[in-house]
Amino acid sequence: MRTSKPLLRSGPVAAAAVALALTLAGPAAAAGISVSTTGSTVSVSTSSCTQVNGHWGTASLLSSGQTSFSQGRQVALSGSASGQSAAWSNVAPGTYTVVVVCSNGSTAGTQSVVVSTAPSPSVSPTASPSRGVMGGIGGGSTDYGTVTLVAGGALVGTGIAATAWYLRRRGTPRHF
Numbered sequence: 001m002r003t004s005k006p007l008l009r010s011g012p013v014a015a016a017a018v019a020l021a022l023t024l025a026g027p028a029a030a031a032g033i034s035v036s037t038t039g040s041t042v043s044v045s046t047s048s049c050t051q052v053n054g055h056w057g058t059a060s061l062l063s064s065g066q067t068s069f070s071q072g073r074q075v076a077l078s079g080s081a082s083g084q085s086a087a088w089s090n091v092a093p094g095t096y097t098v099v100v101v102c103s104n105g106s107t108a109g110t111q112s113v114v115v116s117t118a119p120s121p122s123v124s125p126t127a128s129p130s131r132g133v134m135g136g137i138g139g140g141s142t143d144y145g146t147v148t149l150v151a152g153g154a155l156v157g158t159g160i161a162a163t164a165w166y167l168r169r170r171g172t173p174r175h176f
Contacts, residue, residue: 052102056076058074097110
């Protein structure tokens with residue numbers, strides 16, 4: 001009976017840690033594409049394509065009147081196994097559709113994007129900020145793969161087991 005009390009006390013903590021580990025080891029990022037604009041440049045990135053015969057695939061930028069992949073401005077994807085990308089520069093303002101087709105023939109994704117006229121930058125002298133710098137992630141977040149998440153979950157599980165063992169050993173009386 002005496003050895004079960006430390007386990008009962010650590011049970012909720014262990015259950016919460018296991019739930020956290022399982023949440024972190026969930027599915028990897030959803031397959032698809034990510035499209036962004038900067039001024040008159042449109043960029044697309046994906047991690048869905050695999051390399052076939054030295055090529056990752058092709059991305060096409062379709063304007064509103066174009067209906068098929070071959071009608072758009074096509075750019076070959078470049079990158080590595082962790083991510084591929086393509087970009088179009090000097091894109092006129094308007095609504096476009098970006099389509100990415102991998103070299104194996106599968107479509108990685110389709111997404112619409114609006115390119116607007118870039119506002120002319122205006123520079124005016126201002127006083128120094130009095131509240132300091134606003135912090136945050138600022139693009140520093142990283143999408144980890146399944147192997148990394150499973151390894152992290154294993155480390156958390158090992159830590160939980162070691163904590164339970166330590167609490168169990170601490171609760172036993174020592175007779176010299």
